[in-house]
Amino acid sequence: MHDVAVVGAGPAGLAAVDVLASHGARVLVVDEQPRAGGQIHRQPPATFAAATVPAGRALLAVAERADVDWWWRTAGWGVFGGHAGLDDFAGSTPADRADGDGPMRLAVHGPDGARTVRPRAVLLTAGAYDLPVPFPGWTLPGVLTAGGVQVFVKSAHLLPGRRFVLAGAHPLLLVVAAQLVAAGAEVAEVLLVRRPRAGALLRMLPAAAGNTGKLREGGHALAVLRRAGVPVRFGTRVVRADAGPDGELAAVVLAAPDGTHRTVPADVLALGYGFVPSTDLARQAGCAVRYDPAAGGWVVTHDRWQRSSVPRVSVAGEITGVAGAEQAVAEGRLAALGLLADLGLVPAPRIGRLARPVRRDLRRRRRFATALAAAFPPPAPAPADDETVLCRCEEVTAGTVRAALRANPHLRTANGVKLLTRTGMGLCQGRSCQPAVCALIAAETGRSVAEVGPYTARPPIRPIPLGTLAGGDP
Ligand SMILES: Cc1cc2nc3c(=O)[nH]c(=O)nc-3n(C[C@H](O)[C@H](O)[C@H](O)COP(=O)(O)OP(=O)(O)OC[C@H]3O[C@@H](n4cnc5c(N)ncnc54)[C@H](O)[C@@H]3O)c2cc1C
Structure with missing residues (x-):
């Protein structure tokens, strides 16, 4: 029986697992991907020889822990029960823990079919995904999200086309464009709807202490693009994507700030307008959410120990708001410390001491993430025309x-x-x-x-075979 089931092995999940397992908690991790890393540290298949040293090695090493159960290619599709009070929970006896038969159930589906696990608590670290922005032609083959393009580059070491246009509003587009150049792609141009707000950029400076990694990454990306002669234009937006005779993307029609249109041939249009927190499993579990446009839209609310509004369900990382991998790591650690105290695995005073440096780090990360979000706000959605x-x-x-x-x-x-x-x-x-x-x-x-309001999230939140539901569990 597991003390904590963690859904998601990205930076938040891995950081939490490290803290939990290091303090003796019995941990299960499920992730629908074949390997650990989440979006930022997505890895190629284990059978590939890595062409480069993967970033985030220390975090990825957590996934080598033999004292943790890792279920890969396994999606969490429902959280049921778990409405017992936390006080009860913290006071549970070792015998309760041994049978582990609490009301909390996590339904998963993976290579071995459907399973229902009964952990004492669940930690949701499901991350975020690319914000989709509809416009005429956005469903054509060849129109991808920037994150989708990264999946090819990071996990398959492949380029999904030859000539790329990148468009959107998020600074990560610059990083993706530089990754494409480094991988040998032809990048025709990078287009950002808006120039970053100068005042907001200046306000980032005081928040930069301890967050220079992101600034260095951005500076490096700009230098790579400049050396490769890739134009980076501000104020340009995508009007539509046009198909060629084969029905696939052939050209992108762009509008300049003065309203003039021009057509750029491309076989991949990569879109990066921002990210949306992956709150579906948390909403299905009944966790309260609030709307925060600067953090990506609907985010899961939590207390100072990352506990959601549902007892025994904690949350960490980008499902609480899009803010970068470093903040996700700090939240993961804090959630783990909170769970260790709630589960009675580590005395509360010790947890208080362990949490102090984590909270300091989290405050620093939050300051920077807030400043970055203010400099690159998501664009106001343009009304889609009737045919889109x-x-x-x-x-x-x-x-x-x-x-x-x-x-x-x-x-x-x-x-x-x-x-x-x-x-x-x-x-x-x-x-x-x-x-x-x-x-x-x-x-x-x-x-x-x-x-x-958002759509109501109903189980199963991921597609699963009908037989799984017919089985009667959970
Ligand atoms: C597409 C994309 C690309 C990005 N690329 C970069 C980059 O190059 N550089 C950078 O600095 N930042 C990048 N970011 C931002 C960065 O990924 C995040 O800041 C960071 O990874 C967030 O960590 P996390 O642990 O909260 O979530 P994630 O890293 O998103 O990890 C969440 C994990 O949960 C798993 N999961 C989700 N739902 C379920 C479920 N129901 N069942 C089982 N498993 C589930 C996912 O498979 C994933 O492994 C990217 C973000 C996205 C969305």
Whole structure:
């Protein structure tokens, strides 16, 4: 029986596992990827010889711990029960722990099929994913997210095309463009919708102490792009992506700040508008969320020990707000310390002492992440025209959503629109369309995105075979 089941082996999850296992907790880690690292330290398959020394070696080494159970290619698709009070929980006896038969259940699906585990507590560190931004042609083969392009480069050491245009609003685009240049790609241009705010950039300076790694990474990327002669333009936005005779991306139509259009041939358009916290499993578990546009949208709320509103469910990393890998690591450590105290594995006074330097580090990371988010705010969503597909799983256009709203003036929430139009009911369960659908509802009804609300997250939050549900567990 496990004390803690951790969902996600990115920086937050790995940092937490290290603290938990080092203090004797019995830990299970599930991750839907084949190896540890999360988004930033995504690794090639174990059978590949690494062409370069992987970054984040110290964190990745945590995944070598033999005293932890690692279940790879295993998705957590539901959290059930777990509503027992924390006080009860902290007071549980060793005998309770031995049978481990608490009400908390984590349902997973992996290479061995479906399993239900009954840990004493769950730590959700599911991270974030690229913000999808619909525009005409965004569903063409060849239009990818910047993170998607990185999957090819980091885990397969492949380039998914020859000639790349990168467009969006997030500074990570510069890093991805430099990675592509280093891997031998032709990068035609890098386009950022807005120039970073000068005042906000200046405000980053006092927050830079202890955070110079990110600034160095950005400076290095700019130097690589300059040497390679790659233009970086501000104020340019993508108007549409055009297909060639084979139905795949052939060119990108761009609008300059003066409104003039030009066409750039490309076989990959990589989009990087920002990131969306992966809150689906936490919302399904019943954790409270709040809307914070600067942190990526809906984020899971937590107390000073990273406990969510649901007893025995803690959260860390980018599901609490997009803020970078260093902050994710600090939150992971803090969550682990909180769990060690709650589970009665380490006395509270000792935990207090251990937490002090972690909190100091976290404060430093938060200052920098806030300054960075202010310098590169996510763009206000441009209204999609009627023909543009918003929900690509169910092929629902912006026009269909608008028509539903106009025909039903009482429709004012994401869930209402979902029920009527099927947006968010497909394979991805709304991960892809929710931001754009909610922005459209807000624009049409004159409400804020916070008032429109997110889709309700229902189990299974990942596609699983029907037989798993028919089995009766959980
Ligand atoms: C696409 C993308 C690319 C990025 N590239 C960079 C970069 O190059 N440089 C940089 O500085 N920052 C990058 N970032 C930001 C950086 O990844 C994050 O700051 C950092 O990785 C966050 O750590 P985390 O532990 O919170 O989450 P993540 O690193 O996202 O890890 C979350 C883990 O949870 C797993 N998971 C999620 N849901 C489930 C589930 N239901 N069941 C099982 N497993 C699950 C995922 O497979 C993943 O391994 C990137 C972010 C994204 C989204």
